[in-house]
Amino acid sequence: MGECSKALSSYERSLEIQKIALPPNHPDLASSYNNIAMVYSHMGECSKALSSLERSLEIFKIALPPNHSSLAISYNNIGMVYDKMGEYLKALSSYERSLEIRKIALPPNHPSLAASYNNIASVYYNMGEYSKALSSYERSLEILKIALPPNHPLLATSYNNIASVYSHMGEYSKALSSYERSLEILKIALPPNHPLLSTSYNNIAMVYSHMGEYSKALSSYERSLEIGKIALPPNHPSLATSYNNIAMVYSKMGEYSKALSSLERSLEIRKIALPQNHPDLATSYNNIASVYFHMGEYSKALSSYERSLEIGKIALPQNHPDLATSYNNIASVYFHMGEYSKALSSYERSLEIRKIALPPNHPSLTTSYNNIAMVYSKMGEYSRALSSYERSLEIGKIAFPPNHSSLATFYNNIAMLYSQMGEYSKALSSLERSLEILRKSVPSTHPHL
Template identity: 25%
Template sequence: MSTAYVGMSKYSEALECARKAEEQLQKRSDPDPTSLGRYKRQIGLVLQKQGNNVEAIRYYEEGLALAYTDTDNEEESLSIAYFNQGDAYMKTNKFTEALSSYQKTLEIELRALPDDDPTIATTYVKMSEANLKLSKYSHALKYAHAAVTQLRLQSNPDPTKLSQYLCQVGHVLYKQGKPSEAILYYNECIVSISTTVGHEDESLGGIYYRLAECYSELNHDVEALSFYQKTLDIEHKSCDDDDPTIAVTYHKISTVYKNMWKRNEALKYAYDAVNQLRKRPNPEAIQFGQYLYHVGTILQILGRHSEAIRYYQEGLTEILKVKNEDDKSLAPIYFNVARTYLHLQNFTEALSCQQKTLSIELRTLPDNAATIAMTYLSIATTLTGLQQYDKAAEFSQKEIDQLLKTLPSDHKDVLEQKLHAFSQQLKIPIDELHRRLFKFKANYMKVQQILAIKLGGHRRDNIKLTVSDYELKSEKINSMISALEVFHDTVMKPLSKTILIDKLKTDYCMEYCNVVNLECKHDKQSAFEEKNYIFRS
C-alpha cells in the first residue's frame, strides 16, 4: 500500500503504511532481515519524497545494512536504494558519501543490466555531478563523457537526456576554465533538444544562460548579450512574474553593458534587476544588497554621486541583515562608498568607511597585501581634505612602508607615493605640487635653450638639466623628491660657473623655493629684472 500511495504522491499515507509494516514485522521474535531492510528502505524513500533527507539517509543506511545479513538478491531494488541514498546525500551536501552510493549503484548496474541500458548513463552523470561538487574536475569530465557515450549506444537516444548529459560535459569544461570547449558542447546540446522542442522551449533557458556565461568569460560581449537576452525572453514566458531568476539575468546583462562602457544601458538593466527583486515582499538580503550596490557603482561612474550614495546605503542595510559589519566581503564595498563620499567632499563619512575597510583588511589580509597600501593612501587623501596634514603625512608614510614590503625603494609606485607624502608635509595638494613642478620645468627649459645658444655648443654639457623629462612626468614620477632635495647641488652649482648663468641663479632659486613653499632671501624684483635682461639680450 505504501508503494501505491507514493505513486499517487500521497506521502503522509505512504509513510504511515510503511511504518506500520515495519512495526508489525518487529513484533516477531525473529523478524526476517530481508523484509525488514526492504521496509526501512521504503520509509527512507517516503521521507526523501517529503524532503526530510537527513532522516531518509538514516533509514537507507539501516535498510541497506540489513540487505547484506541475508541472501537478498534483489539487485534492482538495492541499486535504486543506493541511487536514492546518493541523491539524499547530495541534498545534504555530503558529496563524498553520495559518490560512494552512486559507485555501488553503478557496480550493480554494470553487473545486472544490458550493456546499452540508459539507466547506466544516468548513474554516470550523477557521479559526474558529485565529483564536480568535490572539485574533482578530471573525474567529473570522465563520467560526463561516459554518460554521453552510454546513451549513444542506443539507436535512438532520448534527445532530452542527451541534451542534459552534453550540457554536463560543457559545465565541467567551463569549471575547468575551458569556455571555448564548453561552447561546443552547449551548442551540440541545443541542436539535440531543439529538434524536438524548438528554439524557444523553456528547457533551453538554462543552456542559453550557460552559453552567455562562457562568452562573457571570453570577453565576447556581443555574443554574451545575445544569449542572455534569449534567456530573458524564455524566463518572461515561463517564470512567475516575481521570480528572482529574472533578476539574475537582468543583473548579468547590466554587468556586460558595464564592461562595454555602455553605462546608460548598464544602468537600465541594473534598475530592472532591483525592481524585479522588489516585487517580492522579502527578497533574499545578500542578493538584493549586491544588486543595489551594483546600481550605485554605475551611478558613481556616471558622476551621479548623491544618487550612488543612496543605493550604497540601502544595499549595505540589506547585506548587514545577514553579515556582520566587519565581514571580510564588505571591505571593497566600504572602500567604494568612501570614494563616492570623497567626490561629494563629505570627508567625515569617507573617513568612517575607510577606517572600516582598513580594520577588515588588517585582520583578514596578508601583512604585505598591496590593497592595504591603497587604503592608507585613501585615508591620507581624506585627512588632507579635512586639513589634518600631520595625520595625512603619517598615513602617507604608512602607505610607503606597506609598499616597501613587496617593492624595491626605487620602484615607480613607491616614488610616486613619496611625492604624495612630500605634498602632505608641505601642506600642498598633490595636483598643485605637480602644477608648480611643471611650471618650474617649463621655465627652466626655456632659459636652458637660450643659454645654449649664447654659450655655444661646446658648453652645453655644463648646463644640462640633470632631472630628465621622464623623472618629471606626473604619470611616471621617478626620483622627484630626491630631485627637489638635490636641486641646488646638481643644477644651480654647475650653472654658477659662468657670469651669465650666475645672473639667472637667483631667479631659479626663487622658482625652486616657490615649489616647496620656502621663504626665498633673494630680492624678487632684481631677479625679475635680471631675467628680462637675459631674454632681451
C-alpha cells in the same frame, strides 16, 4: 511552497499508515522516507532531508540484497543532499558508492551509470577540480551515446555540462561549441518554447559575456527570457534568473540603471516564489549590492551585501562557500570606502571559510589571497602584500590552465606592487607575462587588452 507542504503532509500520512500495516523494515517504508526526503530537499531543508534518507537507507540495507539498485538510488540521493549542503567530500563518497552498486547491478551502458558519472562530475566541478569533472562528464556522455537515440534531451544535458566545465577552465571556444551542440539537439527534441531551450540560450549568453561579447550575450539572454515568459508561470524562479543574468550584462556594459531595474524585477519574483530565507534571495541582494558598488553607492551596497549575508547564515551551513563570498563582497565595499582594517577582517573571515570548505587549490582561494594582498598594499605593507599575491599566483598555476586570463590578472597585480616598491624591472617582467597570457586567452577586441 504550498504544494510542497501538501505533498509533505500526504507522504507523512502515508508513512503513518504503512508503519501500522507493514513490518518495520518493509521496503515500502524506505520508499516513503525517501519521498519525504525529496520534498524536504526541494524546500531547502537539507538536514531534515538527510535524516529521512538515512532512515530509508537503513531499511533498504536490511530488506534488500547488498547490491540492489534501490540501495544505489539511496546513496545517490544522499549524495545529492550533501552536494546541496556544500559537503562535497561526503557527496562524492555517496555518489561513488552508488556507482559501485550500479556497476554490479546494471548492464555496462545503462543510463543510470551515466547519471552516476554525471553526479560525480558535478561534485568535482563544485570542488573546482575541472579536469576530473571533465573526465567523468565525458564518460557519462559516452554511455549515453550508446544507450540513447542521437537527439535525446539527456545528450543535450551532457554537452551542456561539458561546456560548463570548459567555461570555468577559460576555454570559451570549446564551451561555446558544446553549448551550441546542446542547443541543436534540444531544438530537434523539444517543442519550440520548452524551458530547456531557455536554459541553453542562457548558457550560450554566459560564454559570450565571459568573452566580452556583451551584445551577443544580451541577445541570447533576451531570447532565453522570451521563451521563459511563454513556457513558465509569471512568477517562476527561472524568470528571476533570466532577469538577474540580463542585469549582470548591463552591469558589465556600465548600464547600471538598467541593471538595477532587472535585478529588482528578479528580486520581486523570488520574494513571491521562494521562502523568505531561500539562498536565491541572498543572491539577489548580493547582485543588487554589486550594482550599487559599481555605481559608487557604497552605503547602499553594504546594506544589501549584509542582508545577503543574514539570509545566507540562516539558509546555509556555517562554512558554506557562499558565506565566504558574502564576507568577500562586504570586505570589497570596506576596501573602497578606505576602511582597510574592516576590509582585512572580512577578507580573512572569507579565507577561513574557504580553507575549510574547499580543496587546497580551489580557484576561490586565489581570489581571497589576491584581495588580502590588495588591502596590505593600500596599508603600505608591501612585503605582506607580495607574499599574498605570490600565494594567489601559486594556487592559480595549479588551479587554472596555463593561459587562463586570471593568471594574467595575478601577474598584473604583482607588477603594480613592484612598481609601487620602485622595482621597475620586476614590474615590467610581470606585466609582459600578463600581456603574453591575455593575448592567448581572450579575443583581440577584449576590453582587458
